[in-house]
Amino acid sequence: MNAAAPLLAATGLVRRYGGRTVVDISTLYVQRGEVLAILGPNGAGKSTLFRMLLLVENADAGEIRVNGTPVRSGDRAARKLTGVFQRPYLFAGTVESNVAYGLRVQGAPRQHRSARVRSALDALGLTDLRRTPVQQLSGGEAQRVALARALAVEPDVLLLDEPTANLDVTAKRRFREDIERSVRSGAPAAILITHDPADAFALADRIAVMQDGRIVQEGKPDDLVFAPASPFVAAMTGAELLLDGVVDRVDEGLVTVILQGGQRVTAFAGGAGVVPGIAEAVHVGYRPEDVLLSDPGDAGATSAVNRFQLRVAGVAPTGPLVRIRLEGAIRLTALVTRQSMAMLGLKPGRAVVAQLKATALRAFRAGP
């Protein structure tokens, strides 16, 4: 074992299906004590990557190391990488027999096995269900059994593929908490594959954003939010992409952009230090929660440099918050609480002033 080496590291990992490259990863690693999220849309190659990292699918090229030692499918070290699938298959039998499966096939002594099974069932609150046949479980319970089963073998790295994708809101919340608690205490490291930024931000220490089979940016959650390398990363981490325009001025990391409608906005230069040049086409991104709305008669002086007179075009409640669609010289979406909506009397036709600080807007090169 190499103490300095990452617990799991992949280099030069390539997978092709019928001439199409679906995964092409130069490096990816997870350190001891870390939860890494791989965040990307459907079709980005995440599940293929998941299966390769689990060593249940062969890569066309590349290498996977565990504790610095190269591993291949069937190696003893490979058995310490366990996975929970999006739709886990529970073997016919009881909850208990499922949780014991990994230990049984790995030849764990009976006494050790029952102690581990008990502890895994207990950790996931499944002790009362241990004799229940698996076909009687709800979706959330089945997913918890799958997690307990993967943790029971005391994996070096636990891999989770879209573990909350098939769960309803309540089950999703509970399962996220289960992962958080049990992964931190039960697995030295975890890799979470997800399309849902909420999962990634709730659970990960580090996030790698995947697009078309490649990792396009990797860093701490805050880095991705505050310095997304591309509009894609910004969108994946919850930003709205709007407003195409051309750079008019560049000044100490801030750019002034003339939008297609002729409006000017001042934005932060996005893209991890890449500052767009003058006359360059850019996209400007923002987060709906950063849009500040006020009454036109009451929009006093603030530090926000971008101010627009707009009109409410639509109101769409989403849980405790409301998305307000605004139209006028530009189109924006704002996210406000129901309380704010009532206070401002926001309804279609209402005139408002929308304000955005320059730091809340981010300009990205429009791409090649």
Added chain:
Amino acid sequence: MELLADAVRDAVRLLAGLDPDVRGIVLLSLRVSATAIIFGVAIGLPVGILLALARFPGRRLLIAIVHTGFALPPVVVGLLVYLLLSRSGPAGDLQLLFTPTAMILAQAILAAPYVAGVSLAAIQSVPSDVRLQARALGATRWRAVLTHVREARLGVGAAVIAGFGAVLSEVGAVLLVGGNIRGETRVMTTAIVLETRRGNFALAIALAMILLGIAFVINVLLTRMQQGRAGPRALPAL
């Protein structure tokens, strides 16, 4: 009508008195068919597993051949085994014709495609995710295959039981290759044919009742297995 009533009464008497002839015929039937099904499983199950899980050139053709085997007329199998084992046939030196071994061979040939075909369907009906999941928990490739087959155990078990029922009740093959020799190769079905022709309905009816009883038990077992079949175990999509 009176003839039938007398025959049934005599048949019941034969059964109640555990007639040694009847007992011998029943035991031989069970021994021949049980041994045949063991060989049928030994050949058919690996073939079913291979066809269900492996991908290789000619697989579809093999599946078609296995399915054709379902419709193999017992009398044709009997003829082939007869030709194989007859004095002038390729295996004539073994002198197996008109022995229980010849009957086992013929019934095993009938059972193997049946077991293979039904096992193939049962194994294929289990989502292939089961092997991925097994391997994701540290199972070797081979162990993952065993887990997959284990998940299909109800279907495979049903194939074995139904296959046993099928060979136990066939008559064409055993009649040709066994010869229906009293005390040696006479089994329930061949005895029923012979005794009916002779007009000895009591023995024919007694054997028919036993055959029906066994068929009933087999069907009860099959029904219980099918009703005990677990529902979908993969997490349902919302």
